[in-house]
Amino acid sequence: MFTTHTDTLERALTAIAERAYWSAYPESPSPRIYGEHAAADGEAAFRAYLGGDFPLADQPAITGWVATEASPFGIPLDIRYPHADVDGLLAAAAAGMPAWRDAGPRTRAGVCLEILARLHAGAFELANAVHATTGQAFVMAFQAGAPHAFDRALEAIAYAYREMTRTPASATWEKPAGKGEPLRMRKTFHVVPRGVALVIGCNTFPTWNSYPGLFASLVTGNPVVVKPHPGAVLPLAITVKTAREVLADAGFDPNLVLLAPEAPGEGLAKVLAVRPEVRIIDFTGSTEFGDWLEDNARQAAVHTEKAGVNTIVVDSTADFAGMCRNIGFSLLLYSGQMCTTPQNVLVPSGGIATEDGHKSFDDVAAGIAGAVAALTRDPARGVELSGAIVNEGVLRRLEKARTLGTVLLESSDVTHPVYQNATVRTPLIVRLDADAAATYGTEWFGPISFVVATDSTGDSLRIFADTVGKKGALTASVYSTSDDVLDAMEEAALQAGVHLSVNLTGGVFVNQSAAFSDFHASGANPAANAALTDGAYVASRFRVVQSRRHA
Amino acid sequence: MFTTHTDTLERALTAIAERAYWSAYPESPSPRIYGEHAAADGEAAFRAYLGGDFPLADQPAITGWVATEASPFGIPLDIRYPHADVDGLLAAAAAGMPAWRDAGPRTRAGVCLEILARLHAGAFELANAVHATTGQAFVMAFQAGAPHAFDRALEAIAYAYREMTRTPASATWEKPAGKGEPLRMRKTFHVVPRGVALVIGCNTFPTWNSYPGLFASLVTGNPVVVKPHPGAVLPLAITVKTAREVLADAGFDPNLVLLAPEAPGEGLAKVLAVRPEVRIIDFTGSTEFGDWLEDNARQAAVHTEKAGVNTIVVDSTADFAGMCRNIGFSLLLYSGQMCTTPQNVLVPSGGIATEDGHKSFDDVAAGIAGAVAALTRDPARGVELSGAIVNEGVLRRLEKARTLGTVLLESSDVTHPVYQNATVRTPLIVRLDADAAATYGTEWFGPISFVVATDSTGDSLRIFADTVGKKGALTASVYSTSDDVLDAMEEAALQAGVHLSVNLTGGVFVNQSAAFSDFHASGANPAANAALTDGAYVASRFRVVQSRRHA
Structure with a gap:
C-alpha cells in the first residue's frame, strides 16, 4: 500500500x-x-x-x-x-x-x-x-x-x-x-x-x-x-x-x-x-x-x-462593498456555526474612511447587515450557504442574543425549500457599545454577531487584544488602508497568538483555512492548545x- | 554571528x-x-x-x-x-x-x-x-x-x-x-x-x-x-x-x-x-x-x-571478566550519582552460563564487587573515577542501605589525596531477594546498588518490566548470548519505553549517552516526560x- x-x-x-x-x-x-x-x-x-x-x-x-x-x-x-x-x-x-x-x-x-x-x-x-x-x-x-x-x-x-x-x-x-x-x-x-x-x-x-x-x-x-x-x-x-x-x-x-x-x-x-x-x-x-x-x-x-471570540477590526477600506460582501458571506456560511466564524466586528463610532469618502458607524453596520440580507433574500439560495441549525442550544442562544443590544439585522425563520422539517434561521446582527465586554467577550456560537462601536481603531486593537487574550480566537481579520494600522494589528495578532487575514474583499473568507498552507488554530491562545x-x-x-x- | x-x-x-x-x-x-x-x-x-x-x-x-x-x-x-x-x-x-x-x-x-x-x-x-x-x-x-x-x-x-x-x-x-x-x-x-x-x-x-x-x-x-x-x-x-x-x-x-x-x-x-x-x-x-x-x-x-530505577539483566555472557569490569566501572563512575547509573543487577539465583562454563549467583556477585574493589584499591586512582559525594542526603541513604540485605561490598570512607575535606565513599553493593521489591523498586540515588537473586531470566524480565513500568528508568542493560533472550529484552525495553544497551564489555558504558547519536531519556516512562x-x-x-x- x-x-x-x-x-x-x-x-x-x-x-x-x-x-x-x-x-x-x-x-x-x-x-x-x-x-x-x-x-x-x-x-x-x-x-x-x-x-x-x-x-x-x-x-x-x-x-x-x-x-x-x-x-x-x-x-x-x-x-x-x-x-x-x-x-x-x-x-x-x-x-x-x-x-x-x-x-x-x-x-x-x-x-x-x-x-x-x-x-x-x-x-x-x-x-x-x-x-x-x-x-x-x-x-x-x-x-x-x-x-x-x-x-x-x-x-x-x-x-x-x-x-x-x-x-x-x-x-x-x-x-x-x-x-x-x-x-x-x-x-x-x-x-x-x-x-x-x-x-x-x-x-x-x-x-x-x-x-x-x-x-x-x-x-x-x-x-x-x-x-x-x-x-x-x-x-x-x-x-x-x-x-x-x-x-x-x-x-x-x-x-x-x-x-x-x-x-x-x-x-x-x-x-x-x-x-x-x-x-x-x-x-x-x-x-x-x-x-x-x-x-x-x-x-x-x-x-x-x-x-473563541473571532474578531474583525474595521479601520478603513478601499473597497467598501467588497468588504461588506466578504464579511456578510462569512457570517452567513453554515449559519455562523464554524469555529472560525467572526463574531465581533469592531468599528470606530466615528466611522471610517473608504474609497467613497467617509462612512459613519451606522453606514458600516448597515453595509454588513445589507450584505447578509442580500444573500438570504432568496431562501432557496440562502439555505445553500446557511444550511440548518445544528441543535436547540443555538436556537436558545439566538433568542437571548436579540435582547442584548440594538438589533441591526433580525434573525428570521426560513422554510427550507426541500426539507420541510429543517430548522433554518438567518443571521442575527446586534449593535453593542465598547463597554459591553461582558457580552461580546465570550463566544455566542451560532448565527450571532456583534458590531461593536469603539472609540477609535486604537481602542479596537485594545479590545481585540483583551478579548482574545482572555478567551482566545481561531481567526482574526483587519480592514485598513493604513500600513501603520496593519502593522499594529499584525503585532497585536502575534501577541495574541491568532492567525490574521488582511483586507479580504474577494473569494477568500476568514473562516476558511486551506490544508497544506493555512494553519488552523495556533495553540498560542486559549481557543486551542494545538494547531492543525x-x-x-x-x-x-x-x-x-x-x-x-x-x- | x-x-x-x-x-x-x-x-x-x-x-x-x-x-x-x-x-x-x-x-x-x-x-x-x-x-x-x-x-x-x-x-x-x-x-x-x-x-x-x-x-x-x-x-x-x-x-x-x-x-x-x-x-x-x-x-x-x-x-x-x-x-x-x-x-x-x-x-x-x-x-x-x-x-x-x-x-x-x-x-x-x-x-x-x-x-x-x-x-x-x-x-x-x-x-x-x-x-x-x-x-x-x-x-x-x-x-x-x-x-x-x-x-x-x-x-x-x-x-x-x-x-x-x-x-x-x-x-x-x-x-x-x-x-x-x-x-x-x-x-x-x-x-x-x-x-x-x-x-x-x-x-x-x-x-x-x-x-x-x-x-x-x-x-x-x-x-x-x-x-x-x-x-x-x-x-x-x-x-x-x-x-x-x-x-x-x-x-x-x-x-x-x-x-x-x-x-x-x-x-x-x-x-x-x-x-x-x-x-x-x-x-x-x-x-x-x-x-x-x-x-x-x-x-x-x-x-x-x-x-528512575536503572536495571541490568544478566542472563549469560561470553566475556565474564569484561562484563564485571564494565558493570563495576559504571557503578563507580561519579559514585553512582549519575541519573543513568545502574541500580539493580538482576541475576538468576541458579547462576549463569559463561565462556568459562557455569558461574553461580555468588560468582557473579563476587565478580562485580571485585571489579569495583579493584578500581578503588588505589585511592588516588579511585577518586579520579568516583569524585566526591554531592550532599548529606547521599550519605544518609548509604548508611541506611547497608541494613537492607547482605552486604556484598562495603562502602568505605576514603581520604582524598588532594582535598583533605572532601567527602569520598566507595560504592556499596547489597544482595537482595526477588521479593524485596519494596527496596529495589525505588531509586537509591548514590553509590548504592543491588544484586537481586531472581528465579530465572524470565523472572528478571518480569521484575524489569514491573519496576520500570512503575518508577521508570533512564537506562537498561542486558547481558546474554541467547538471541531469544536479547529479543525478549528488546521487546520488554520497548514496552517499558527505556533505552537498552546490549552486552557492553568494553569502553562504552551504560551510563554514557553521546550527543547527536544516543537519546538521553525517552519520555516514554515515569523517569522523564521528555527526551534529549x-x-x-x-x-x-x-x-x-x-x-x-x-x-
Whole structure:
C-alpha cells in the first residue's frame, strides 16, 4: 500500500514544506471529476444505513445498540450503533499495538493512505452523512466533510511521517580512540507509540475536525478509539468501518480503530478520557469540556480545540462593498456555526474612511447587515450557504442574543425549500457599545454577531487584544488602508497568538483555512492548545526508544 | 554571528539526521587541543570568583546577595550571587522578547552558537566550577560539564532550528478558479515564542542537564530565567554571564537570560514555576518535585527528568571478566550519582552460563564487587573515577542501605589525596531477594546498588518490566548470548519505553549517552516526560502564527 501511495505522500511532504496551494482530493462534486453515478451511488449508500443497525457488528465487547442522531434537516435517521463495554473495548484496541508498532512508519503510512483512498472513493456517501447530521448545506458538506477533511488527514500523516523518519531506523557509531581501535556500536531506533488514542468528535465538523488527530495517532502506531458526538455518529461510523476493512486487508488487527458511540446522557467521553490505557486525546468542542480534559486526563497528551471570540477590526477600506460582501458571506456560511466564524466586528463610532469618502458607524453596520440580507433574500439560495441549525442550544442562544443590544439585522425563520422539517434561521446582527465586554467577550456560537462601536481603531486593537487574550480566537481579520494600522494589528495578532487575514474583499473568507498552507488554530491562545498541523501536533504521539550493541 | 557558525550548525543538522558519531567540541582537556595555558588560565578565572560578588550586578531588580554553595571537595567557595525581586525579574525578562522574536531563527541561532563558542573558549573555567560544586572528578567535570554539555546544547539548537524552519517565512498561495483569475494570497509565517522559560538546574550536572532546555528555549525566541540548584550556582552563573555578554554584543537585551539564585530554604522554583508569565519549564531533579511541577505549573509546557530505577539483566555472557569490569566501572563512575547509573543487577539465583562454563549467583556477585574493589584499591586512582559525594542526603541513604540485605561490598570512607575535606565513599553493593521489591523498586540515588537473586531470566524480565513500568528508568542493560533472550529484552525495553544497551564489555558504558547519536531519556516512562533531544522536545517551545493578504 505504501508503494501505491508514495507519490501522494511525497507531494504532501513537499506541500507542507512550501505551504503554497495544493490539494490531493478535488473539492468539486462535479460528475466530470467523480463520475456520472457517484452522486446517486453515494446517496443510495447513505440511505441504505437509515433505520438499521450500522454494519459494525464485528466490533468487540458489544453490549447493546444506541441511536442518538437527529438531523437538523429533519431527515429521519434512526441508525443504531454498537455500544461496547469499556474494558473490553480498550483491551481489544491495545491487542494489535505491538504488530502495528513493528510494521514501521512506511507500512503504517501506506495503510493510512489507503484508508483515505477508500474514503475518497465513497466521498458522496460521506458527504450525505455529514450533510444529514450537521446541517451543512450539501456542497459544503461534500467539500468540508470529504475532500478538505482528507486533505487535512493527509497533511497530518505527512507531518507525522516526516517526524518519525527524522531519526534513522539504525545507525553505526564509530568513535575514534586515539591510536587504538575505534569504538564501534550498532544502534537501532524504534518508533514506539504512546498507547490508545481517543478522538472525541464534534457535531458540526465530524470528519474535518476528527481526521487530523485520528490519522496522526494511527500512523504513529497508536490504536484509535473514536467517540463521536451523539448528534453526528454516521460520518465517523463510515470512517471507522472503512479503516477496519483496510487494516484487515493489510493483515492487521481491525480493532486498531474502534467506534465508541454513547447512549444519551452517558458521558462516555469522561469515562474513556481518564482511563490509564488512553495516552492521547484529540478533542473539538466546548471550552468547558476541553478545559476539563486538560485538567483531568493527565495521563494523556491532550490536544483541544475549544471556543473563541473571532474578531474583525474595521479601520478603513478601499473597497467598501467588497468588504461588506466578504464579511456578510462569512457570517452567513453554515449559519455562523464554524469555529472560525467572526463574531465581533469592531468599528470606530466615528466611522471610517473608504474609497467613497467617509462612512459613519451606522453606514458600516448597515453595509454588513445589507450584505447578509442580500444573500438570504432568496431562501432557496440562502439555505445553500446557511444550511440548518445544528441543535436547540443555538436556537436558545439566538433568542437571548436579540435582547442584548440594538438589533441591526433580525434573525428570521426560513422554510427550507426541500426539507420541510429543517430548522433554518438567518443571521442575527446586534449593535453593542465598547463597554459591553461582558457580552461580546465570550463566544455566542451560532448565527450571532456583534458590531461593536469603539472609540477609535486604537481602542479596537485594545479590545481585540483583551478579548482574545482572555478567551482566545481561531481567526482574526483587519480592514485598513493604513500600513501603520496593519502593522499594529499584525503585532497585536502575534501577541495574541491568532492567525490574521488582511483586507479580504474577494473569494477568500476568514473562516476558511486551506490544508497544506493555512494553519488552523495556533495553540498560542486559549481557543486551542494545538494547531492543525505542525510538528508539535504530531511529535508527542510517539517516542523513539533505542538499543545499542557493539558492532 | 550566524555566518560565523553556519558550518557548525549545518554539520549538527547532518549529525541529528544520521545519528552516527560526531562531536563539535573536543572532549580531551589536552593542552595540545586547548592550548598550553588554557588549564591554568581557566583555574585562575575560577579562583578569581571565590569569596566575592559574582559579576552579575548588571542584572535587574536586585534586592540582595546570596551564597549557598558547599563544595563536596571542601573547596572554599563563598561566592555571592544577586537575588532579585520576582516581579522585576520576570518583567525584565519579557521586555526584550518582541525584538528577539522579530530577529528570526537565523539570527537567534547565530547568537546561541556564539554563546557556546565563548563558553567553549572558557571551558576550563567552567570545568573548575562544575568540579568544585558537583564533586565530579576533574576530567569528568571537564568532559560532562563543558564539551559534552556544549554538544547537547548544539544538538538542541539544531533540532529547534530545523523545527522552526520547517515552515517557510512566507509563501504565495495561488488557487485555480476555473476559467477566472486564480485566487492569489501572500502568506507570512511568524515563529512566535511561548513566553518566559524557566530552567531549574540540578546539583550533579548543572550544565549538561540545563543546557538543552536553556538553548532550545532561547533559540526559539523565549527569554530564559535560570534557577540554579543552591549547591551548584557557579557553572550556571558563568553561563548566564556569558550569554548576557553575547546578547548585548549582538544588540539584544541582555535580560533575555537571567540568573535567579535562591536564598537557603526559599523555594524560589515553586514561586517562579506557577507565575503566569512562565510558559516553559525544564527541570532535572527529584520525582517529587518533577511531579509537583507537572501537576501545578499548568500554564507552562513542562519538561522533566526525574528519578528512575536503572536495571541490568544478566542472563549469560561470553566475556565474564569484561562484563564485571564494565558493570563495576559504571557503578563507580561519579559514585553512582549519575541519573543513568545502574541500580539493580538482576541475576538468576541458579547462576549463569559463561565462556568459562557455569558461574553461580555468588560468582557473579563476587565478580562485580571485585571489579569495583579493584578500581578503588588505589585511592588516588579511585577518586579520579568516583569524585566526591554531592550532599548529606547521599550519605544518609548509604548508611541506611547497608541494613537492607547482605552486604556484598562495603562502602568505605576514603581520604582524598588532594582535598583533605572532601567527602569520598566507595560504592556499596547489597544482595537482595526477588521479593524485596519494596527496596529495589525505588531509586537509591548514590553509590548504592543491588544484586537481586531472581528465579530465572524470565523472572528478571518480569521484575524489569514491573519496576520500570512503575518508577521508570533512564537506562537498561542486558547481558546474554541467547538471541531469544536479547529479543525478549528488546521487546520488554520497548514496552517499558527505556533505552537498552546490549552486552557492553568494553569502553562504552551504560551510563554514557553521546550527543547527536544516543537519546538521553525517552519520555516514554515515569523517569522523564521528555527526551534529549527529539522533535517533541523543541516543537512546543514556539508557535507559528500566520497572516495572509491578497497578493
